[in-house]
Amino acid sequence: MTNQTQLFEAALGIKAPWHVQGVDLGTELTIAVDFVAGSRFACPGVPGEHPVHDTVIKRLRHLNFFQFDCYLEVRVPRVRLPDGSVRPVEPDWMGKLDGFTLLFEALVLTLCREMTFAAVARLVNLSWHRVKAICDRYVDLAVAATDLSEVTAVSIDETSCRRGHDYVSLVADMDARRVVFVTQGKDAGAVERFANHLEQHNATPAQIKSVSIDMSPAFIKGVQEHLPDARVTFDKFHVVAHASKALDGVRREQQKTDPGLKGMRWSLLKDADKLNLAQLTDLEVLISQYTTNRTARAWMYREQLREILDRKQIHVVSKMLRRWCSNVMRSKVEPMKDVARMILCHFDGIVAWAQTRQTNGFIEAINGLFQAAKRKARGYASFKTMRTVLFLIAGKLDFSAFNPHAS
Incomplete structure (x- = not known):
């Protein structure tokens, strides 16, 4: 039994004070993970190490073991801090979304860049909503952390969401060739929201010196009002x-x-x-x-x-x-x-x-990829889903700051 638990500890990358308590293989593989009694744990933002107050059991989905779904049942400690408050201390391999490990979330992200949410859900034996929730979480984290201080030339275009007159507008960094902003509508307000987005990400509207758009009066008005230093190019x-x-x-x-x-x-x-x-x-x-x-x-x-x-x-x-x-x-x-x-x-x-020589060709190619993905998925029902898919396809987001197994 000792050899078996050591094998799984090595495979999972678990280190002291954590250890594998037991392994159960039935219709699925369940691995019990515990910590050494008497261990003290650090808490982010609070100096020192603190004693355990009590514990809660968390069940985490992990990468499959051969053809078996694999779950970790982790006894997670809650520590008592000097001010008397109690906080949970999660191991560093626990995912950003409750119920998953970082490795499993990295797998889902990688697959969703190439496949629809429904196809990935079938492949990993998970619900469509849980797959989407993982992608939403990481896209939100990565977009919030994006630094736009070097962006000086952008391209703005719209793509259709559903039949009729329902659109989203995309803004791409022309030098990095990546989508940096997605918003609802295709009016002048879309440009205004992008200008506000710049100010929230270490940038200013004044740094945008060149913008490529189609001859939409709304986009022209938006650029004139909210990106006043940008030279407009109609490709x-x-x-x-x-x-x-x-x-x-x-x-x-x-x-x-x-x-x-x-x-x-x-x-x-x-x-x-x-x-x-x-x-x-x-x-x-x-x-x-x-x-x-x-x-x-x-x-x-x-x-x-x-x-x-x-x-x-x-x-x-x-x-x-x-x-x-x-x-x-x-x-x-x-x-x-x-x-x-x-x-x-x-x-x-x-x-x-x-x-x-600025062109919207790159962003229009993105529109083509998105429309193809939308057809394969038989349509996306919400703007939130569309935004997540567009960033996964063309945002070149760096997830490694939140998950060392994801790029």
């Missing part, structure tokens, strides 16, 4: 996306009288180097008609816009972009005129792309 991909939408609108309208345009949607919207030979041939035939065909002219305007925004000299981009807008406004391609008006309305932010 090239949002602008070109508007031009592509206008191009498709021209094609849809024209194909009502020109059946030859049917089936050409992807030939027009895809990059030319991604087209097959047949698609490329059809596109070249269409472009050759640019003097008489509005869809062809819309395609050329879109490609010219892409080429302008690829340049890096801000004065060249500014001059060419104004000329492009002027040419489009004189044309008869009505949907593309809306793009020109939008560019003129947000001109400084679009031209800023030439220097900052």
Whole structure:
């Protein structure tokens, strides 16, 4: 029996004054853990070591032993302090959530970064709510301890929670490429809440010098009011996306009288180097008609816009972009005129792309990962769950300060 208990003490990493009192293997493995009689224990924040007043039994879920669920039944002491109060003293391998060891919580965190809560719950034989509670606890601890003093460039975007108009807004640190803030809604208040979050994490709104957003009036207003020193960038991909939408609108309208345009949607919207030979041939035939065909002219305007925004000299981009807008406004391609008006309305932010090269591509990729996770989970019911999942996927949170077995 001595060899058996010593084996489990070594496997569990238990050291004096703790020791394994007994082991019971039935439908599950139960390991009784006790401490040496007469032991005195330190209490955080109170100098010295203190005598045991009484004890309570705590049952902790641990890593599986082969195919068996494993539990530790620990006799936890409560010590009497000099002021007469009584406090429990928990061993350093006890988890942050009642009922688990640190090793078990680290396993759940690792699995939940790659799998849905429901899948992990089935794998570890635990309820969905308990798995989520572990992740919630660690995400809250890690986010509360995050230092944002080095953040100077951010990207802000929204993603849908559920069908309809229910959204959450994400803020990412562009240099570290990680999500640092998640909040409900997609209005100017989301930016205000981020500014307040900065002040709670060793930072100030004034240190944000660059922000990449879409052309949402709410986000623009929020940045102007709450991140006053930030230079706004509207990335090239949002602008070109508007031009592509206008191009498709021209094609849809024209194909009502020109059946030859049917089936050409992807030939027009895809990059030319991604087209097959047949698609490329059809596109070249269409472009050759640019003097008489509005869809062809819309395609050329879109490609010219892409080429302008690829340049890096801000004065060249500014001059060419104004000329492009002027040419489009004189044309008869009505949907593309809306793009020109939008560019003129947000001109400084679009031209800023030439220097900052800040893009929302990273945060939009996160949105894609989140939507995929949400579909696998058949949806998430609460904002709290969505926030936890987003931080697990893209927060690059460091849990090692709270659990040496988790990274």
